[in-house]
Amino acid sequence: MTDPNVERKLVEIMRIISESDKPVGARLIADEMHNRGYAIGERAVRYHLRILDERGFTEKHGYIGRTITERGKKELSDALVSDRLGFIITKIEELIYRTDYDLDSGKGNVIVNISYIDKDDYDNAADVIRYAMAHGASISPKVGVLEEESDDYDIYIPEGKIALATVCSITFDGLLLKNGIPTMPAFGGLMQMENYEPEGFVDLISYSGTSIDPIKIFLRRKSTSILKSIDTGSGYMLANMREIPASAAKRAEIVIERAKKDDIGGNICIGDSGEDVLYAPVQRGKVGIPVMVGINAVAAVEEAGIQIDTHPVSTVMEYKKMKIL
Amino acid sequence: MTDPNVERKLVEIMRIISESDKPVGARLIADEMHNRGYAIGERAVRYHLRILDERGFTEKHGYIGRTITERGKKELSDALVSDRLGFIITKIEELIYRTDYDLDSGKGNVIVNISYIDKDDYDNAADVIRYAMAHGASISPKVGVLEEESDDYDIYIPEGKIALATVCSITFDGLLLKNGIPTMPAFGGLMQMENYEPEGFVDLISYSGTSIDPIKIFLRRKSTSILKSIDTGSGYMLANMREIPASAAKRAEIVIERAKKDDIGGNICIGDSGEDVLYAPVQRGKVGIPVMVGINAVAAVEEAGIQIDTHPVSTVMEYKKMKIL
The missing domain is CATH 3.30.70.1360 (mj0159-like)
Structure with missing residues (x-):
């Protein structure tokens, strides 16, 4: 695990993806992150998404967006609370x-x-x-x-x-x-x-x-x-x-x-x-x-x-x- | 000075009286104390008013209500802040x-x-x-x-x-x-x-x-x-x-x-x-x-x-x- 601030954003991004019933793109995620009090831009979202892909927590579907993997779901449920409290x-x-x-x-x-x-x-x-x-x-x-x-x-x-x-x-x-x-x-x-x-x-x-x-x-x-x-x-x-x-x-x-x-x-x-x-x-x-x-x-x-x-x-x-x- | 909780109420009551341009009665003071987050009754207000009278900070005008004295005004300005922060x-x-x-x-x-x-x-x-x-x-x-x-x-x-x-x-x-x-x-x-x-x-x-x-x-x-x-x-x-x-x-x-x-x-x-x-x-x-x-x-x-x-x-x-x- 790296910087706790990065980890917190990763969890929140996974949560946003998991809450959608279809693939979600970076722009939409940036919008929603903003609503949830994270002032990060689309570019930073893309950076975080690459980390999630690498860890096998999310999956990219061409230009449509990303979905969460089974492994990502498990990670999310473990991290759900602990990564939010800082x-x-x-x-x-x-x-x-x-x-x-x-x-x-x-x-x-x-x-x-x-x-x-x-x-x-x-x-x-x-x-x-x-x-x-x-x-x-x-x-x-x-x-x-x-x-x-x-x-x-x-x-x-x-x-x-x-x-x-x-x-x-x-x-x-x-x-x-x-x-x-x-x-x-x-x-x-x-x-x-x-x-x-x-x-x-x-x-x-x-x-x-x-x-x-x-x-x-x-x-x-x-x-x-x-x-x-x-x-x-x-x-x-x-x-x-x-x-x-x-x-x-x-x-x-x-x-x-x-x-x-x-x-x-x-x-x-x-x-x-x-x-x-x-x-x-x-x-x-x-x-x-x-x-x-x-x-x-x-x-x-x-x-x-x-x-x-x-x-x-x-x-x-x-x-x-x-x-x- | 006695119980800090009593002191805080005394100051707030003095403040209420000082903010009015005419004498104020216990019922009105109790109403206003309630608005300011003090859950005390009319009976307790009367008790506090007697203390204020004794200290020479307020003055009773028969049944019309009380006004603040010059001494009360001075006390209030000294106490204004320190008694509120607890x-x-x-x-x-x-x-x-x-x-x-x-x-x-x-x-x-x-x-x-x-x-x-x-x-x-x-x-x-x-x-x-x-x-x-x-x-x-x-x-x-x-x-x-x-x-x-x-x-x-x-x-x-x-x-x-x-x-x-x-x-x-x-x-x-x-x-x-x-x-x-x-x-x-x-x-x-x-x-x-x-x-x-x-x-x-x-x-x-x-x-x-x-x-x-x-x-x-x-x-x-x-x-x-x-x-x-x-x-x-x-x-x-x-x-x-x-x-x-x-x-x-x-x-x-x-x-x-x-x-x-x-x-x-x-x-x-x-x-x-x-x-x-x-x-x-x-x-x-x-x-x-x-x-x-x-x-x-x-x-x-x-x-x-x-x-x-x-x-x-x-x-x-x-x-x-x-x-x-």
């Missing part, structure tokens, strides 16, 4: 590891959230995102706009849709790690805003021990009032908090200051050693670093009544290719 | 401690979830609950039916509503603890059912480090398919998992067997030492005990299209006074 922290750790944005050269990848909107809604959505980002609701004002699958990113784009990539706050952890500071996201939470300032977390969900992204839980609960927070100064936004060794606080401050020059901000403060930060508990010997999450900008789009479908902490993207809307 | 595990620990149901005498309290339905929906809801419980979706077939606030339980009943108390799976932890077995709920999760049997968890959220009840998160996401699971054998139900010392497994088995005679069941199995149980990770030296949660029965009511508003892990109730519907 803790979100594992995925986050992998993406932190893959972030290689270099503050000196300006080259490399950041972690992004992928959101899908109708092409017709693009102008309105861009207005809202620009507005939210200009008011500091997000970690970076830069956005990747993908109109169709490119060779650079295998991100699935359904017909008539545009994918927007917003910088994910976990990028902060990637930057800290690249600069030698051990870090791990501790909590995702709902932040109460008062007088245009973060007042404190009112709800928290730990990143460890959950298979569902905490930020996705809050997004789904429609807990935010981003636009109201920007307009009136009080409301609820999303933020998260990471812990680093207290002895690394000074170094982290330098990295965070340096990142601002590259439009990577959103950091609220650096806490004191072992002290709660904005009511979020911090372990002894550590300091907490709360950051406004990138998802706030897309949550604002939803609040404005525009349909947007968001996958937090999706993949990595070259920062240079993202732009201010 | 981890769910703290509340659960408190309820486990308060459970005193005795398997030998049949006396004492169990932990219950409180659900509200329209009086008109009662017969239909009771049918669904009876059906779900008869098919083992729940920990106990006994239900407490409250039509109005009683002297025994200060549970708030809005006009035209009935409150249904279902046995909460955390009662299991209370029973184990009363029998000398240290226990703590580890995860709430979504359980895949196949061939009418639990096949494994497909999603998990840890009870520690979250301010929102994991079961409430799944309920809100409408993740279940209880009725389909009962009818076809496959679907999704809610379950949770606790850990106990591996050396206490034999003793736990005896307690669990004994509890069945009192209609407290729902236990799926007892895992092996340090081994995953139904794909949920278990710490070294511990065994995992997964249990179908009581909320399944009320989730089924919602699936049947009947509006029901549920507060998991709400309070304790005398088990003797609950009955099979």
